[in-house]
Amino acid sequence: MxxxxxxxxxxxxxxxxxxxxxxxxxxxxxxxxxxxxxxxxxxxxxxxxxxxxxxxxxxxxxxxxxxxxxxxxxxxxxxxxxxDAAELEQVVVIGYGTTRKKDLTGSVALITAEDFNTGNNVTPENLVNGRVAGVTINTQGGPAGNSEIRIRGGASLNASNDPLIVVDGLPLNDPRDLSNGSRSILSTINPNDIESFSVLKDASAAAIYGNRGANGVIIITTKRGKKKLQVSLDSNTTVETLTDKVDVFSANEFRSFVQANFPDRVDLLGNANTDWQDEIYQDAFSANHNLSVSGSLLGDILPARVSIGRSDLEGLRKTSKFERTTSSVSLNPRLFNNHLKIDVNANLNFEKNRFAPGVEGAAIVFDPTQPVLDPASPYEGYFEYLNGSGFALNNVPRNPVAQLLQTRQIANVRRYFGNVKFDYQLHFFPDLRAVLNLGVDNSTTKRFEERSTQSATGFNASQGDF
The missing domain is CATH 2.60.40.1120 (Carboxypeptidase-like, regulatory domain)
Structure with missing residues (x-):
């Protein structure tokens, strides 16, 4: 011992x-x-x-x-x-403006750049995933996938439980569906432009937003100009690979199973050895590039910041892809000995998505003894189960690789949003301020779906026409 x-x-x-x-x-x-x-x-x-x-x-x-x-x-x-005086003196952005942590009465969390998650964070919410007590973020699969954000759980069975997102004082319009072509409400925002997050968790902190803030409020503050000239260039490239698959029969195991249990169907088996999960997935390459320039114009009167960013991401599922180009301008003049503060924020972002259909179910159940390609197939050479007339059978799985490569779902999104905020502190009564905030958030989408005329999923097998 x-x-x-x-x-x-x-x-x-x-x-x-x-x-x-x-x-x-x-x-x-x-x-x-x-x-x-x-x-x-x-x-x-x-x-x-x-x-x-x-x-x-x-x-x-x-x-x-x-x-x-x-x-x-x-x-x-x-x-x-x-x-800790330094922490208590931190300035927190809330609905009514800013305050210090020690003066807060509501439940508010502040996350600054020092606390952000590092790595390949494509969308803003991933910067703070796991960093705030009471906030859960579940991100869907796919590049820049939509995230389900919950602050202190959900409050409704039927209505939305999503928090309100506010960027530099501008509440963002969330269509709450994917028909607008964007991956999510936050996918058009460049995480590299973000300075901090304030999470308002309770009713008192979010009261100014009314019923829109019933599920909590996430206030995003973007970076602003500095007095000294600063140029920042950030570039990274990553590769994602599939780490695990569903355990299914290999081709030889499937042949043995059929021979032992259904000997009358052995002649329906093929001669290939296909791992359909390997066929529908790929190594996903991604690249992110960000350039920003900040400084002060006209002496120290007009701090300004300009940034551009480019993101190209592939999904693990073949044909899935996300492209984003972002640009932002921030002007923050201070006049009359800082009694008048003007903040101008403008963002113009472009997002292009290619959505890949979900074919995992077909890949798991498809016969591993059949090949991906069949030279005799009338469906652009992709193997499909055919009837006596040479058309694709009904009520059978479709070739998952053909579904991916013969379908194109494309969405192009242009979004511009920004605001102008005037904050005037009265000279004769410094505790009294007048604030005017004007903003706009507009999104335009062009979305279409193309399917090959020779695809089995777009062909009426029983009638022999499209």
């Missing part, structure tokens, strides 16, 4: 607030570098076991400065936590 076993001790104590002297419930206590930890109860008391001499106890709580205490055999350690 190791000697360290005998040196393990139990530490108890109380954690209080330096400002009020009151106990703090929910403080995290952990032995540094291990998973051994505990939390304080409602009275601020804690107890943690298996602590060795030389270990360091870390006490942490949101809004307070963490403390690290070396353990040298103390049986009791009482901690007094100091408020």
């Amino acid at each position: 190791p000697m360290s076993f005998y040196a393990q001790s139990t530490v108890q104590g109380t954690v209080t607030d330096a400002g009020t002297g009151q106990p703090i419930p929910g403080v995290n206590i952990i032995v540094q570098g291990t998973s051994n930890g505990s939390t304080t109860d409602f009275d601020g008391n804690y107890s943690i076991t298996n602590v060795n001499n030389g270990d360091t106890l870390v006490f942490s709580y949101v809004g307070f400065v963490p403390q690290e205490i070396p353990f040298t055999g103390q049986g009791r350690i009482n901690i007094v936590l100091q408020e």
Whole structure:
């Protein structure tokens, strides 16, 4: 038995607030570098076991400065936590304007660029996925897939549970369907242009938005011009591969199964060895390029920022593709000794989508002994089950590869949105401000679907015509 076993001790104590002297419930206590930890109860008391001499106890709580205490055999350690002034002074954007964290009465979360998720984040919501308590984000498959965002769960069985999205004070129009051709309400926005997110979770924080904010509000603040000239170029390329597949019979296993159970149908089997899941998927390449220039014009009077971005993403499912071109301009003049603040934001974005039909079901059940291509097939050389007349049979699976390659669902979206905000602080009464915000959000879509005239899915097999 190791000697360290005998040196393990139990530490108890109380954690209080330096400002009020009151106990703090929910403080995290952990032995540094291990998973051994505990939390304080409602009275601020804690107890943690298996602590060795030389270990360091870390006490942490949101809004307070963490403390690290070396353990040298103390049986009791009482901690007094100091408020984290830097965090409490953070400026949070809310419906009525901005305020400091320490002045908030509602439930609001602020996520800045330092807290964003890193990696290949194509849509804005993925920057904060898993970063905010009470907020769940479930992203669908496909490039730039639509995300289901829920703040503190859903409140309705029939109505929408989606939160209101506000960009620089402009509430975005969400059609809540894909008929507009866009992948999602956020897919046209470049994540590289975003400075911070404010998530308003409760009724008091979102009250200014009325019933539109009933499911919470996500306020997105974009980047603005700086006093000094800054040029930023960001470029990345990624490759995504399929990591797992549905376990189905291989061609040889399927032949053995048919021979053992349906010997009268062996003659219907083919001679190929096809993995239909491999045939419908591909390695997905993506590239993102962003260029931004910010600085100040006319001295320090007119901070400005201009950015352009380009994203090209392939989906794992063949033919699925997402292309986006974004451009934005931000002008933020400050006049009359900062008493008049003007913010001009303009965005013009283009999105092109090719939607691939869902063929996973057909790929899973399709006969693995049949080939993808059949030179004798009248359907552009793709294998299909034929009847005695040479037409495709009804009520049988269709070739999933043919469905992908013989169908084109294209949507081109042009979206422009922006706003002009005037914020005037009265000289004779600085606590009184007049705010005027004018905005526009417009989207135009051209969407069409093409299907080959020689496709089995577009051919009436029983009548022999289209």
